[in-house]
């Protein structure tokens with residue numbers, strides 16, 4: 001190992017090769033619940049593509065496993081390094097180019113969502129994909145195909161990625177796509193690398209679409225007496241023609257938690273709160289206040305037609321606080337002893353049937369299951385409070401089986417990593433798994449790239 005460290009120090013300044021006590025515990029885990037942390041043998045912090053290329057060539061030659069780390073906010077354990085492995089942290093890769101004429105950003109992978117937002121704002125532009133944690137990096141977003149609340153309008157990360165530069169395990173650099181929307185030239189390797197959880201290549205530059213920043217926002221919150229009503233209202237809202245920015249689902253327990261934590265009073269009478277089982281939060285954005293107000297009225301009508309107890313237009317400051325509270329649900333759950341979280345996706349119109357079955361699973365197994373979610377995308381985040389590991393595994397199996405029965409998938413946006421590997425592999429089509437292993441072999445013949453994530457070697 002000391003030979004490897006010496007080699008690493010020929011590629012990077014000594015201060016960017018961390019070993020022993022210099023490796024802080026942050027590098028040993030991500031935010032997935034219930035997984036064992038693992039310390040890597042060394043952490044390398046490159047700044048340039050050339051350095052990444054040399055690091056990967058060295059690791060490949062020495063057969064050292066490499067795990068790339070962005071900000072470590074992932075929820076699947078995909079950024080947990082291998083025992084004795086090298087962690088390649090992108091924290092020094094921070095360059096941002098905003099190409100105003102083409103509405104494009106070209107970023108190094110360690111740029112965070114918050115940093116890109118700051119760089120784009122003065123140009124009247126925005127990167128529209130906003131997963132709930134702004135300290136996450138664009139590299140991590142690409143590798144997990146991150147989604148978030150705005151997916152109902154703008155899609156997910158892959159829909160905004162026009163091109164990538166990536167380094168293959170042997171050190172070769174490939175450029176896929178570019179500053180253009182159209183491309184019919186060869187296989188689409190950009191989209192193959194998106195969502196590959198660091199198992200194929202290290203992404204060193206990302207070309208992203210930006211959109212004009214719309215200035216007006218309007219937010220409505222509607223309490224419903226049943227989860228079923230909420231999930232029936234959702235497809236109607238999406239079909240209403242108003243193109244909402246968010247359509248979020250928040251169950252009554254989570255909403256009470258948001259109100260308590262954020263110390264806000266939304267003006268909903270207690271008798272309605274007592275009846276409400278779930279809420280739908282709709283945010284509209286536009287360039288024109290009057291048009292927004294008209295659209296919001298239509299949103300209110302749709303909610304009431306589908307059984308909303310009432311509808312509340314939230315002033316800007318309250319809306320921001322509720323959205324912030326919704327984004328922080330994971331931390332609040334974690335502080336309250338959350339045992340696991342799943343992010344199943346089903347076709348949007350199946351959400352009602354899915355949630356009804358989830359409630360039955362919760363009751364049958366004595367498990368508290370709380371839910372928030374990107375309802376407009378059929379993607380629920382179910383917080384599982386069940387301390388017994390065996391019962392919990394049974395609950396997760398049932399939730400994934402139900403999702404699969406309804407035409408859904410194990411993970412909508414958090415990825416498979418280690419946390420969901422056994423559940424995903426048990427349900428995935430064997431021919432597809434075999435094809436993915438062959439693709440992995442083609443990119444990474446020595447199996448050094450984030451081994452043991454998504455699937456195990458054959």
Ligand SMILES: Cc1cc2nc3c(=O)[nH]c(=O)nc-3n(C[C@H](O)[C@H](O)[C@H](O)COP(=O)(O)OP(=O)(O)OC[C@H]3O[C@@H](n4cnc5c(N)ncnc54)[C@H](O)[C@@H]3O)c2cc1C
Nearest residue numbers: 070071072073074078131132137139140143147197198203
């Ligand atoms: C409070 C909270 C809210 C969240 N909300 C959402 C949400 O709404 N939607 C959502 O989709 N996710 C959400 N997440 C999950 C998380 O933020 C995303 O998965 C994010 O994309 C991870 O980015 P990261 O920089 O932290 O990546 P990391 O956790 O460091 O890594 C994630 C994966 O990306 C790989 N990787 C990182 N950089 C590179 C690179 N340059 N090249 C190749 N592989 C790389 C890693 O190896 C790993 O496999 C949330 C997390 C938290 C804690």
